[in-house]
Amino acid sequence: xxxxxxxxxxxxxxxxxxxxxxxxxxxxxxxxxxxxxxxxxxxxxxxxxxxxxxxxxxxxxxxxxxxxxxxxxxxxxxxxxxxxxxxxxxxxxxxxxxxxxxxxxxxxxxxxxxxxxxxxxxxxxxxxxxxxxxxxxxxxxxxxxxxxxxxxxxxxxxxxxxxxxxxxxxxxxxxxxxxxxxxxxxxxxxxxxxxxxxxxxxxxxxxxxxxxxxxxxxxx
Amino acid sequence: xxxxxxxxxxxxxxxxxxxxxxxxxxxxxxxxxxxxxxxxxxxxxxxxxxxxxxxxxxxxxxxxxxxxxxxxxxxxxxxxxxxxxxxxxxxxxxxxxxxxxxxxxxxxxxxxxxxxxxxxxxxxxxxxxxxxxxxxxxxxxxxxxxxxxxxxxxxxxxxxxxxxxxxxxxxxxxxxxxxxxxxxxxxxxxxxxxxxxxxxxxxxxxxxxxxxxxxxxxxxxxxxxxxxxxxxxxxxxx
Numbered sequence: 001x002x003x004x005x006x007x008x009x010x011x012x013x014x015x016x017x018x019x020x021x022x023x024x025x026x027x028x029x030x031x032x033x034x035x036x037x038x039x040x041x042x043x044x045x046x047x048x049x050x051x052x053x054x055x056x057x058x059x060x061x062x063x064x065x066x067x068x069x070x071x072x073x074x075x076x077x078x079x080x081x082x083x084x085x086x087x088x089x090x091x092x093x094x095x096x097x098x099x100x101x102x103x104x105x106x107x108x109x110x111x112x113x114x115x116x117x118x119x120x121x122x123x124x125x126x127x128x129x130x131x132x133x134x135x136x137x138x139x140x141x142x143x144x145x146x147x148x149x150x151x152x153x154x155x156x157x158x159x160x161x162x163x164x165x166x167x168x169x170x171x172x173x174x175x176x177x178x179x180x181x182x183x184x185x186x187x188x189x190x191x192x193x194x195x196x197x198x199x200x201x202x203x204x205x206x207x208x209x210x211x212x213x214x215x216x217x218x219x220x
Numbered sequence: 221x222x223x224x225x226x227x228x229x230x231x232x233x234x235x236x237x238x239x240x241x242x243x244x245x246x247x248x249x250x251x252x253x254x255x256x257x258x259x260x261x262x263x264x265x266x267x268x269x270x271x272x273x274x275x276x277x278x279x280x281x282x283x284x285x286x287x288x289x290x291x292x293x294x295x296x297x298x299x300x301x302x303x304x305x306x307x308x309x310x311x312x313x314x315x316x317x318x319x320x321x322x323x324x325x326x327x328x329x330x331x332x333x334x335x336x337x338x339x340x341x342x343x344x345x346x347x348x349x350x351x352x353x354x355x356x357x358x359x360x361x362x363x364x365x366x367x368x369x370x371x372x373x374x375x376x377x378x379x380x381x382x383x384x385x386x387x388x389x390x391x392x393x394x395x396x397x398x399x400x401x402x403x404x405x406x407x408x409x410x411x412x413x414x415x416x417x418x419x420x421x422x423x424x425x426x427x428x429x430x431x432x433x434x435x436x437x438x439x440x441x442x443x444x445x446x447x448x449x450x451x452x453x454x455x456x457x458x
Contacts, residue, residue, distance in 0.1 A: 024360040097367045098418045122420040123413065125399040130420060146367070148402040174295050183368025185298045185403055 002081070005110035010077060013106045022099060029103060032075040043074045043142050043168070046212045050140065050166055051082035053205055053216060060086045063164050065138040069094065069131060071124045072143035076104045080111040092132050093119035096146075128153035136163050144169035145184040149197040156199065156219040164218055165201065169194045172211040188213060221321040223254040223341040227329055230263050230306050233285055238329045245333040249441075252338040259317060262309040271309070271397070275301045278401040288449050297370045297405035304407040307376055308393055311386035318383045328377040328444055335441030340380050348381035350374050350411075351444060352430030354437075369404055372412030374428060377444035378436050388424065389415065408446075 010033055018026045028038050036044035054060060066089045073079065073093050083091055095101045098121040108117055122130055124141065125148040136159060144150055144167050154165070171189045172181045188194035191206055194213040201217040208214075225246050229239055243256050262268065275284060279301030281291035286303075289296055307326065314324060325340050327333070343349065353373045356362040365371040392414055393400050404410035413419070415427035434440045445452070 024363060028364070095367075096369075096413070096418070097363070099363055100367070120420065121418050123399070123403075125403060126396045126414075127420045148399040152398065173293060174290070174298060182295070182365075183298060183370065185300060185369075185405075 009110040068138040071141040077107040090116040140166040250337040261313040274401040312390040314383040330445040350428040351378040351436040372408040374412040
């Protein structure tokens with residue numbers, strides 16, 4: 001039943017909704033839905049890595065992820081089932097690009113009865129004051145490589161004490177137009193370099209997969 | 221009320237001859253009274269020193285003034301700094317230096333003026349105005365690069381405003397110097413993100429009005445060298 005809802009949603013987005021005023025995004029969205037790849041974020045496999053790891057660590061059982069922030073989530077069609085597993089009831093999606101936020105609202109329509117979807121178009125490094133803080137149990141940034149060091153904008157005093165943080169960054173450099181690495185400004189060659197850019201954390205998990213670093217923990 | 225044509229010259233790239241070249245072009249192409257002047261606070265003083273320090277701290281390439289291409293195998297816009305930040309200081313000092321009802325027209329030194337500048341001084345200034353990349357707008361190519369902070373529709377080579385009207389641009393950056401200088405690479409990218417259609421603060425959304433299509437273009441009143449390499453600019457200026 002649920003998978004049928006997902007199918008209907010992607011069909012409606014690709015065949016109807018994008019054609020209304022976002023047809024220039026159709027290729028990107030199609031590519032992302034078909035093989036999980038898109039040059040803007042290239043993060044479907046890393047998002048899967050993050051969600052699987054949170055479940056493996058059973059953090060959803062010890063912590064309350066009802067209210068969750070996700071910064072730079074990319075296209076979120078495949079994220080919904082993981083959000084459900086993690087116990088998310090209200091997800092805030094933050095993007096620099098308003099169009100991606102609108103598309104995500106369409107792509108996650110299949111989950112609207114279970115999860116409240118909200119969002120803001122902002123730069124998380126500069127507009128961090130407007131990122132939701134109250135009762136947030138999980139805060140994820142999938143693309144720290146696109147922003148100034150997170151240690152300057154993610155401050156312990158702003159978030160609940162038990163909030164879990166996931167930061168993903170990378171050493172992926174520019175490799176020509178329309179390739180991942182375009183727009184990467186905060187490139188960290190090693191996992192330790194990446195941790196240096198983050199706020200002080202009590203780290204539960206850290207690793208590098210391919211070019212991507214991931215750190216899970218809470219703020220110290 | 222005075223119509224003012226403002227120029228800025230910093231660094232070693234342009235010299236007095238380039239200023240005289242622009243001044244002569246203005247003289248030849250402006251049918252209404254005007255004054256040709258600069259704003260010295262854009263090149264000196266504590267605000268300039270602070271911004272210059274941020275520039276030096278956060279720029280990660282070889283040549284901060286170069287607006288296109290790659291340095292150190294990275295795209296120029298990904299290398300930080302805020303090339304042409306000096307222009308922001310115009311918005312801090314304009315009210316102290318000029319009368320409130322003056323009209324200020326900033327033009328880059330490497331511009332070519334081909335039509336009557338009186339057009340600009342006749343425009344309504346309910347909002348400040350800025351040159352615009354109409355090709356990218358019409359072709360819908362800018363959205364794809366928005367997330368990577370590239371291909372801004374704003375082009376600060378030509379700006380028209382009244383004293384005090386853009387003070388919010390100055391106040392916006394002064395509270396976020398480090399993130400702005402680390403992330404945006406060039407002033408136009410920052411301006412477009414903070415004051416363009418996707419600006420978070422609704423009051424800042426579409427803060428600047430674009431000049432009409434073809435006004436700032438190869439066949440318009442002013443043609444700019446925005447987006448060209450330094451070599452290309454030099455060729456055209458000889």
